[in-house]
Amino acid sequence: MSGVIKYFADILHGIKTLWGGMRITGKYFLSPKEIVTQQYPEIRHKQKIVYDRFKGEVIMPHDENNQHNCTGCGVCEMYCPNGSIEIITKKIPGENGKMIKVIDKHIYHLSMCTFCGLCIKVCPTQALAWGQNFEHAVYDRSKLTKVLNKPGSSYKGLNKKKEAKS
Amino acid sequence: MDTKLKNYIVKENGDIILNMGPQHPSTHGVLRLEVVLKGETVKQVVPHIGYIHRGIEKMCEYDTYKQIIHLTDRMDYLSAHMNNEAVCLLVENALGIEVPERVKYIRVVLDELTRIASHQLWWSAYGMDLGALTAFFYGMRDRERILDIFEESFGSRLLHSFNTPGGLMHDVHPNFQKHTMEFVKYFRKKLPEYHQLLTDNVIFRNRTQGIGVMSKETAIAYGVTGPSGRGSGYSCDVRKIAPYGVYDQLEFEEIIYDEGDSFARYMVRMKEIEQSLNIIEQAVDKITDGPYTAKVKPIIKLPEGEYYQRVETARGELGVYVVSDGKKFPYRMHFRSPNFNNLFVLNTIAKGHLIADLVAISGSLDLVIPDIDR
Amino acid sequence: MHDRIYDFSQLTHHIDQALRSVMSPTWTVITELVIIGLIFLGFYALLGLFLVYAERKVCALMQNRIGPNRVGKWGTLQTVADLIKLLTKELVYIKRSDKFLYNLAPFIVIVASFLAIAAVPFAKGLQAVDLDIGIFYIIAVTSLGVIGILLGGWASNSKYSLIGAMRSGAQVVSYELSVGLSLLSIVIFTGSTRLSTIIASQADGWWIFKGHIPAVIAFLIYLVAATAEINRGPFDLPEAESELTAGFHTEYSGIKFAMFFLAEYMNMFLVAAIATTLFLGGWMPFHIGHWDAFNRIMDYIPSIIWFFGKVFFIIYVIMWFKWTFPRLRIDQLLKLEWKYLLPLNLINTIIIAFIVMMGWYF
Ligand code: SF4
Ligand code: SF4
Numbered sequence: 001m002s003g004v005i006k007y008f009a010d011i012l013h014g015i016k017t018l019w020g021g022m023r024i025t026g027k028y029f030l031s032p033k034e035i036v037t038q039q040y041p042e043i044r045h046k047q048k049i050v051y052d053r054f055k056g057e058v059i060m061p062h063d064e065n066n067q068h069n070c071t072g073c074g075v076c077e078m079y080c081p082n083g084s085i086e087i088i089t090k091k092i093p094g095e096n097g098k099m100i101k102v103i104d105k106h107i108y109h110l111s112m113c114t115f116c117g118l119c120i121k122v123c124p125t126q127a128l129a130w131g132q133n134f135e136h137a138v139y140d141r142s143k144l145t146k147v148l149n150k151p152g153s154s155y156k157g158l159n160k161k162k163e164a165k166s
Numbered sequence: 167m168d169t170k171l172k173n174y175i176v177k178e179n180g181d182i183i184l185n186m187g188p189q190h191p192s193t194h195g196v197l198r199l200e201v202v203l204k205g206e207t208v209k210q211v212v213p214h215i216g217y218i219h220r221g222i223e224k225m226c227e228y229d230t231y232k233q234i235i236h237l238t239d240r241m242d243y244l245s246a247h248m249n250n251e252a253v254c255l256l257v258e259n260a261l262g263i264e265v266p267e268r269v270k271y272i273r274v275v276l277d278e279l280t281r282i283a284s285h286q287l288w289w290s291a292y293g294m295d296l297g298a299l300t301a302f303f304y305g306m307r308d309r310e311r312i313l314d315i316f317e318e319s320f321g322s323r324l325l326h327s328f329n330t331p332g333g334l335m336h337d338v339h340p341n342f343q344k345h346t347m348e349f350v351k352y353f354r355k356k357l358p359e360y361h362q363l364l365t366d367n368v369i370f371r372n373r374t375q376g377i378g379v380m381s382k383e384t385a386i387a388y389g390v391t392g393p394s395g396r397g398s399g400y401s402c403d404v405r406k407i408a409p410y411g412v413y414d415q416l417e418f419e420e421i422i423y424d425e426g427d428s429f430a431r432y433m434v435r436m437k438e439i440e441q442s443l444n445i446i447e448q449a450v451d452k453i454t455d456g457p458y459t460a461k462v463k464p465i466i467k468l469p470e471g472e473y474y475q476r477v478e479t480a481r482g483e484l485g486v487y488v489v490s491d492g493k494k495f496p497y498r499m500h501f502r503s504p505n506f507n508n509l510f511v512l513n514t515i516a517k518g519h520l521i522a523d524l525v526a527i528s529g530s531l532d533l534v535i536p537d538i539d540r
Numbered sequence: 541m542h543d544r545i546y547d548f549s550q551l552t553h554h555i556d557q558a559l560r561s562v563m564s565p566t567w568t569v570i571t572e573l574v575i576i577g578l579i580f581l582g583f584y585a586l587l588g589l590f591l592v593y594a595e596r597k598v599c600a601l602m603q604n605r606i607g608p609n610r611v612g613k614w615g616t617l618q619t620v621a622d623l624i625k626l627l628t629k630e631l632v633y634i635k636r637s638d639k640f641l642y643n644l645a646p647f648i649v650i651v652a653s654f655l656a657i658a659a660v661p662f663a664k665g666l667q668a669v670d671l672d673i674g675i676f677y678i679i680a681v682t683s684l685g686v687i688g689i690l691l692g693g694w695a696s697n698s699k700y701s702l703i704g705a706m707r708s709g710a711q712v713v714s715y716e717l718s719v720g721l722s723l724l725s726i727v728i729f730t731g732s733t734r735l736s737t738i739i740a741s742q743a744d745g746w747w748i749f750k751g752h753i754p755a756v757i758a759f760l761i762y763l764v765a766a767t768a769e770i771n772r773g774p775f776d777l778p779e780a781e782s783e784l785t786a787g788f789h790t791e792y793s794g795i796k797f798a799m800f801f802l803a804e805y806m807n808m809f810l811v812a813a814i815a816t817t818l819f820l821g822g823w824m825p826f827h828i829g830h831w832d833a834f835n836r837i838m839d840y841i842p843s844i845i846w847f848f849g850k851v852f853f854i855i856y857v858i859m860w861f862k863w864t865f866p867r868l869r870i871d872q873l874l875k876l877e878w879k880y881l882l883p884l885n886l887i888n889t890i891i892i893a894f895i896v897m898m899g900w901y902f
Contacts, residue, residue: 011880014368018865021363025300025602025864036307037605051314053339055321081233116236116327117335122464130321184699191785206703206870297774297867303603363864369774370866521703522869525783 050132055115058108059131060148067156068149069127072103076119076128084112085119102155110136111144125157181209184521188217192295192525195535197509199528206520211513219539226499231257231331231466234499239325241503242537244284245479247276250329252486255410256475257331258460260468260490268456269333270412274449275346276328277411278442282353283312284480285435285442288532292432293364295529296373301364308356311349318345331466333459343450350443357439365436374429378515378527381426388514389507392482393438394531397431399424404478418445428530435532467494481505481532505537580657584806589619591805591855598856599863629794634696637791641695646792646799648688653806655681660813661735661822662847674735675723675818679716682810683769685803686712689778689788692800696791704787707870708778711768714877718765721885725758725892726818739822746821754892759819761885763857766815768873770807773862777870812854816847820854823847 028034043049050056062068072089086107094100120128128148138144182205187198196217202210222241226234231253238249251273258265286309293301313323319339320326328335364370380390385398395402403420405413421437423430468490476485482504489498508531516527559568593608593616600607608615634642656678658669671677686708693705727733729750730741741747747755768775779787789800816822823843825835868876 011884017366017368021367021864022860024359024363025860028604029598029602029860032601034604035601035606036310039606039609051318051321051339053319053321054317079233081229081236114236114240114327115322115325116233117321118232118236121330121335182699182703192783206707293866297776298865299773300599300603300863303605307604364866367866369868369872372872373866373869520869520871522777522783522867 050134052132053130054132054134055117055130056134057110057131057136057146058113058119058128058148060106060127061129062150062153063156066150066153068153069125069156070103070106070123070149071125071127071155071157072101072106073124075122075124079118079122081116081118082112082114084109084114103149106148108146108148109144110146111141186524192529193535194291194529194533197533197535197538199512199524201521201524203521206522208516208519208521208524211516211524213509213512215509215535215538217539218536220536222540223499223501227495227497230494231468231496234496235329235331236325236327238501239327240536241501241540242479242481242484242505242534243324244287244534245280245481245484246325247273247280247328248477248479249484250327251277251411252475252477252484254329254331255477256473256486256488257466257468259475260471260473260488261331261466263332263460263462265333265460266456266458267452268454269458269460271449271453272334272338272342272458273329274411274413274416275446275453278445278449279312279315279346279349281480282439282442283309285439286312288435288480289360289364292529292532295525296370298364298367298370301360304356304359304363308353311352315342315345315349318342330459330462332462333457337458343453346446346450350446354443360436365432371429373522373526374432374530375425375427377428377519377523378530379425379427380511380515382424384511384514385426388511390482390511391507392479392504392532393421393434394431394508394511395482396421397423397434397530398426402483404476404483408476410475410477412449416445416448428526431530431532465494467492468496476502479504481534481537482508501540503537503540505533505535509533509538580654584654584657584802587809588802588805589623591809592622592801593619594852594855595805595859598859602860602863623798626798627795631796632791632793634698634791637697638695641691642791643796645688645692645695646796646803648691649685649803650688650799650806652681652683652685652688653803653810655684656810657806659735660810661739661817662844670734670736673733675727675733675738675814678810678814679720679723682807683712683716685807688803689771692792693778693788696788698791700784700786700790701788704778704784704790708771708788710870711771711775711777711873714874715765715768715881718761718877718881718885719769721882721889722758722762722765723814723818725754725889728889728892728896729755735817735822738818739824742821742824746819746824746826748819752895754888754895755819757884757888758892759815761881761888762815762819763854765877765881766811767858767861768877770804770811772804772808772858774865774867775873776862776867777873808855808858809851812851812858813847815854816850820850821846 038049060068060070072087074087074089077085077087086105086109087103088105088107089101090104091099092102117130120130136144182203184201184203185198186201187193188196190199193199198214198217200212200214201208202212220240222237225237229237234253235250238253239246241249257263286305290302290305290309293299293305316326317323319342320328320335380394380398382399384390385395385400390398390400391402399422401407401420401422404410405418406420418441421434421441423434468488470490470492473488473490474485476483478484483502484504485502487498487500487502488496491497512528512531516524519527556568556572559571563571596618597607597615608618611617611621659671659674659677661670689708690705693701693703693708726738726747729747730738732738732741742750744750748759771778777787778784779789784790789797792800823846825838825841825843825846
């Protein structure tokens with residue numbers, strides 16, 4: 001007899017637990033407010049979808065005079081574990097005729113970067129920063145190699161030195 | 167159908183050899199399981215690994231200790247923070263660097279947040295392995311909140327290379343504590359739904375209870391650690407047996423189940439989520455003001471010798487072994503990754519079960535393939 | 541009076557008359573057959589598209605998602621776009637497969653579900669054939685589909701497909717019993733297997749209400765067993781995505797895959813239609829005892845809306861099952877049938893027979 005009771009108790013218990021699960025899904029079915037998905041391409045224009053610290057890519061901020069903070073010291077190149085940074089320097093005549101070393105091209109291979117943040121942390125002049133752009137899809141891999149210092153830009157410190165002297 | 171064709175599917179003695187993976191929905195990555203079947207019964211499982219081997223240990227020999235951190239992220243990507251911490255702790259202990267209090271507590275909070283996120287993902291994927299597709303979305307939905315906390319503070323959601331020997335890369339966001347507490351409150355409300363949807367479900371229980379029983383001896387013999395080992399009654403929580411950071415100052419229980427079946431492993435993880443929430447609540451309040459990193463030399467050189475450090479990741483015991491010859495690169499670096507051991511017990515515990523159980527068992531071991539291959 | 545407004549037999553009669561006036565009786569019958577066939581084809585395609593869309597929306601809402609929302613308003617044209625994609629996809633050619641059976645299988649599956657639809661009474665006077673053995677015709681014809689699944693799994697020369705197909709065979713054979721028995725209980729109540737008679741017998745109340753608890757139990761068992769018979773979750777073992785990737789149709793692509801896919805949804809519709817007809821009064825409106833005003837209002841709703849309303853409700857419940865529960869294991873699946881559903885069903889049938897004998901129903 002107890003076997004029969006257990007048999008039916010099992011069935012009832014099973015139905016109860018199943019109904020418990022159905023209540024959850026049923027509840028969400030009836031509450032569209034709980035929807036959490038975002039409509040991606042559109043939402044970009046409506047609100048900011050990444051936080052300020054988001055690591056999208058490494059950038060080099062330039063000020064309004066097209067000047068940046070990079071001295072071309074090469075520390076970031078040395079620290080980068082993946083060799084995603086190449087520093088190419090050039091010599092230009094300085095104040096008193098001496099040749100000084102400045103950055104020619106700060107080459108950044110986005111495709112090789114693992115976003116470890118070391119380059120940004122170690123830069124002695126805080127020349128690098130994180131950019132929030134994350135839509136990096138391109139048709140050609142070579143497009144992922146970027147030159148971070150803009151053409152015609154120069155090192156901020158140079159002027160300061162000049163100003164200080166004059 | 168000619169006879170040649172028949173032999174192709176079914177062997178002479180009636181066995182079927184089925185290759186599950188490397189692309190298969192339930193191996194969760196590029197793992198290949200060569201399964202010998204008799205009908206639907208599993209006779210033998212032979213895991214084939216190495217499809218995602220990247221040579222991380224070798225790469226470590228050409229990286230400074232600060233650079234190694236970002237590689238450890240890529241092993242067990244769901245416990246990225248714990249992996250980082252293992253290397254950091256090793257370097258700190260070797261050099262005797264005193265880490266600020268603030269950093270220690272932040273690390274604990276992050277550890278536990280990572281653990282919850284990892285268990286949530288596992289819960290979702292386990293539901294999906296067993297065919298409960300909706301569970302997947304609920305787990306992912308709640309995990310998203312943790313990832314948002316991460317993104318706000320570190321800028322990345324999964325692989326956040328945020329630790330560095332001596333402390334953190336930079337300070338956490340001012341809202342970090344507030345948002346973490348908000349998450350704890352939110353998730354405490356949602357957790358009962360998880361139980362209602364899956365844990366109590368009679369189909370789920372039948373699919374997991376008594377399936378893939380791993381005895382304590384087997385667990386120890388194979389070195390199965392983490393929730394999978396604790397589901398077999400093997401007390402192996404590194405946070406308890408060899409506390410690191412500030413775990414010895416926090417109150418929490420080590421969850422141990424003795425049954426050793428898939429359901430026990432499941433319950434260990436579910437209960438661990440609750441414990442993690444408790445730990446976070448205790449630790450968040452103790453995050454004091456202070457520096458976010460200790461003073462560390464730009465080039466770290468470990469004195470000659472051997473070093474070992476273990477931490478508890480979401481999947482078990484991660485050991486980092488370093489041989490240093492006094493240079494800035496380690497001479498040899500080895501990781502004792504938990505998933506490697508957890509995987510190879512599969513053959514022992516899945517033998518004699520049905521193919522559907524194989525999925526339930528391998529799911530309950532919570533494998534992350536890149537950690538196995540490294 | 542009002543029930544005549546929505547009576548389709550008037551319409552069909554007029555069409556018949558008109559056709560007969562212009563051609564010989566033989567040609568009339570042939571023309572009518574062609575017309576009905578074309579209507580069903582169109583209906584079939586539209587319904588399939590709609591059900592796929594509905595399923596995606598329902599599961600999306602349960603999962604806190606929006607679901608299809610790009611093609612057309614609220615994504616209504618999404619399934620049309622998918623269909624076009626499937627139609628234009630390459631048909632994969634499999635080496636060392638049994639080509640004839642491999643190509644035949646999807647047709648068997650789809651024809652089986654197509655045949656059954658002929659006997660479904662959609663509304664008052666809207667039924668292609670009103671067979672004497674309506675119920676048995678439907679049961680017999682729908683279970684033909686499993687032959688297609690078995691063939692498909694065997695012929696595609698893949699281990700996943702083979703295991704999936706064998707599972708399907710075991711499953712359908714077992715659950716056929718429960719489906720048959722639970723339908724039998726209503727046959728006992730009405731004493732007829734003709735679908736129109738069964739519907740007519742529910743004019744004063746649906747069987748699920750009239751038949752007391754045994755009818756409710758029969759209904760629930762039918763729902764479970766039928767869900768299993770059409771291989772839908774949580775009984776979707778033949779396709780068991782996490783174990784067998786896609787089960788018996790792993791190796792099918794393009795339009796052949798679409799046929800399996802469509803057949804699954806049509807079977808779901810058929811199951812819901814049968815449940816509606818037998819347990820929920822078919823196209824009969826909802827009436828409560830002597831509330832004449834209420835009953836009259838209910839009568840003003842066309843019978844076809846009643847029918848589809850009930851059908852979609854049951855389809856929703858079946859979807860609800862699928863998107864909530866984990867999948868069973870094959871031995872548990874068979875255990876559920878042989879240990880729980882079948883004995884309960886047998887007892888239930890005896891009780892119903894007893895009730896009918898004593899006349900204890902309204
Ligand atoms: S973020 Fe890391 S990987 Fe990327 S460029 Fe900087 S140092 Fe190199
Ligand atoms: S970015 Fe910074 S670290 Fe790199 S070269 Fe320029 S100044 Fe040096």
